[in-house]
Amino acid sequence: xxxxxxxxxxxxxxxxxxxxxxxxxxxxxxxxxxxxxxxxxxxxxxxxxxxxxxxxxxxxxxxxxxxxxxxxxxxxxxxxxxxxxxxxxxxxxxxxxxxxxxxxxxxxxxxxxxxxxxxxxxxxxxxxxxxxxxxxxxxxxxxxxxxxxxxxxxxxxxxxxxxxxxxxxxxxxxxxxxxxxxxxxxxxxxxxxxxxxxxxxxxxxxxxxxxxxxxxxxxxxxxxxxxxxxxxxxxxxxxxxxxxxxxxxxxxxxxxxxxxxxxxxxxxxxxxxxxxxxxxxxxxxxxxxxxxxxxxxxxxxxxxxxxxxxxxxxxxxxxxxxxxxxxxxxxxxxxxxxxxxxxxxxxxxxxxxxxxxxxxxxxxx
Numbered sequence: 001x002x003x004x005x006x007x008x009x010x011x012x013x014x015x016x017x018x019x020x021x022x023x024x025x026x027x028x029x030x031x032x033x034x035x036x037x038x039x040x041x042x043x044x045x046x047x048x049x050x051x052x053x054x055x056x057x058x059x060x061x062x063x064x065x066x067x068x069x070x071x072x073x074x075x076x077x078x079x080x081x082x083x084x085x086x087x088x089x090x091x092x093x094x095x096x097x098x099x100x101x102x103x104x105x106x107x108x109x110x111x112x113x114x115x116x117x118x119x120x121x122x123x124x125x126x127x128x129x130x131x132x133x134x135x136x137x138x139x140x141x142x143x144x145x146x147x148x149x150x151x152x153x154x155x156x157x158x159x160x161x162x163x164x165x166x167x168x169x170x171x172x173x174x175x176x177x178x179x180x181x182x183x184x185x186x187x188x189x190x191x192x193x194x195x196x197x198x199x200x201x202x203x204x205x206x207x208x209x210x211x212x213x214x215x216x217x218x219x220x221x222x223x224x225x226x227x228x229x230x231x232x233x234x235x236x237x238x239x240x241x242x243x244x245x246x247x248x249x250x251x252x253x254x255x256x257x258x259x260x261x262x263x264x265x266x267x268x269x270x271x272x273x274x275x276x277x278x279x280x281x282x283x284x285x286x287x288x289x290x291x292x293x294x295x296x297x298x299x300x301x302x303x304x305x306x307x308x309x310x311x312x313x314x315x316x317x318x319x320x321x322x323x324x325x326x327x328x329x330x331x332x333x334x335x336x337x338x339x340x341x342x343x344x345x346x347x348x349x350x351x352x353x354x355x356x357x358x359x360x361x362x363x364x365x
Contacts, residue, residue: 030224037217040093042164043191047214050195056215061225068105069219070231076106077234078271078292079144082243083119086145090152092159098216099169100151102209108142108273118142118274120151130154136314136353137281143274144243144290166191169213174206242293243271248303251282251311254289261291261298277355282311317352330356 035045047053060069073080084094103121104110111117115124118141124134130150132140140146158168161176167189171179182201183189191210194201219225226235248257255278258265269278271290280287291299315326323334323346338346341354348354 030222033221034218037095037221038214040095041166041169041214041217043166043214047191050211052208053211053215056212057218060215060219069216070229070234072101072106073220073231073234076101078267079243079290082144083148085242086148087152090149090156092152092155093165095217095221096155096165096169096213098213098220099155099172100148101216101220102212108144108270118147119144120147122147122150126154135281136316137276137283138274139276140274144271145245146274162189164189166210170194170202170206170210173209174203178202179206243290244293244296245288246291246296246299246303247286247288248280249286249305250284251279252287253279257289257291257299257303260302261295263292263295267292277312277314279312282313311358313356313358315354315356317348317350317354319350321348322346323348326354326356330358332356332358 034048038045038047076083080097083097083100087094087096100106100119104119106119108119109117110119110121112121116122117124117139118127120141122130122132122141124141127134127141127147127150130153132143132146132150134140155168155172158171158176159165162168162171162179167179179202182194186193186196186199186201188194193199195207195210197207223235226232254268254272254275255265258268268289268291269275271292275289280289313330315330317326323337327334327337334346337343337354337356340357
C-alpha cells in the first residue's frame with residue numbers, strides 16, 4: 001500500500017511539474033518586465049514594494065469597479081502609436097505615454113481649473129514657449145502630434161537638467177525650481193528620500209503623481225492581465241491605427257473630409273480636437289489635419305478643393321456691435337448668423353464669439 005501511494009505521488013508530481021515550471025517561468029517573465037519598466041524610469045527595483053503605488057495599481061486592476069483605465073485606453077486607441085513614435089524620436093522612454101494618461105486620462109479636450117489643457121496639460125505660456133498655437137480657431141495644446149512633440153522636447157530638457165527620468169516626471173508636475181529646492185533640502189535625489197511623507201520634500205500631489213504613472217505603466221504593460229479581461233482586444237487596437245497628416249485649404253470643414261474618405265465624423269473630430277470649430281482656420285492658405293493612415297489612399301483619390309466654398313471667420317463682439325452691423329461687414333444676413341450660431345435672441349454679449357459663414361470671394365478679412 002505504501003509503495004502504491006508513493007507511486008501515485010510520483011505520478012501526479014510528474015504531471016504537475018510542467019504546470020509548476022510554466023507558472024514559474026510566467027512569473028519570472030512578468031517580474032523581469034516590471035524590472036525593465038522601472039529601469040526605464042531610472043527607478044530601483046525596491047519600488048515594486050511601495051505600498052501606495054501597489055494600492056493604486058490594485059484599484060485600477062479591479063474590474064468590478066468602473067474601468068477607468070480601460071475607458072482611457074479605449075479613448076486613445078486611435079493615437080497611441082503616434083505618441084509612442086514621437087517619444088522614441090526624442091529618446092524619451094515610451095512608458096511616458098502613461099504620464100499623459102495620468103495628466104488627462106487621454107482626453108484631448110481635458111481642461112484644468114489652472115487653465116492647463118490637452119493631452120499633456122500644458123499651461124498657455126508653456127504651450128506657446130514650445131510653439132503651440134492658441135487663438136480663436138485652434139488650441140494646439142490639444143493637437144495630438146504637436147503637443148506630444150512639445151511634451152517630448154520639454155521632458156528631454158528636464159532629463160538633461162536632472163539626469164534621471166523619474167525626476168523629469170516629478171519636475172513636469174511640480175516644476176523644475178521646486179524640485180531643485182527639494183533636492184538641495186534633502187541632500188539627495190533618491191526617490192525613496194524625496195517621497196518621505198514626514199519631511200515632505202516634494203508636494204503631496206507630486207508624491208502621488210510619480211506613483212500613479214508607474215502604477216498605470218505596470219498595468220498597461222501587463223499583457224496577461226489585459227488578455228485575461230474582456231478588454232484584451234485593446235492590445236491589437238492600440239497598434240492598428242497609425243495616424244497620418246494631410247493638408248487641406250483654409251476654411252475646409254471636417255464634415256466634408258469625413259464624408260469623402262468615408263469615416264465617422266466623430267472619429268475625425270477625435271483626431272483633431274485642436275480645432276475649436278468644425279473647420280480649419282480660414283486665415284491660413286492651408287492647414288494640417290489628421291486622418292487614420294488606412295484612409296490616406298482614399299484621401300489622395302477622392303479629396304478635391306471646391307472652386308467656390310464657404311469659409312468661416314470668428315467675430316468677437318465689441319462695443320456697438322449688433323447682428324445687422326456684423327452681417328453688413330461680412331456680406332451675410334443677420335438671420336444666417338443667428339441660424340449658424342443657434343442664437344435664440346439677437347441680443348449679444350461683449351466678447352461673445354460668433355462664427356460667420358462667408359463666401360471666399362466676399363471675404364473682407
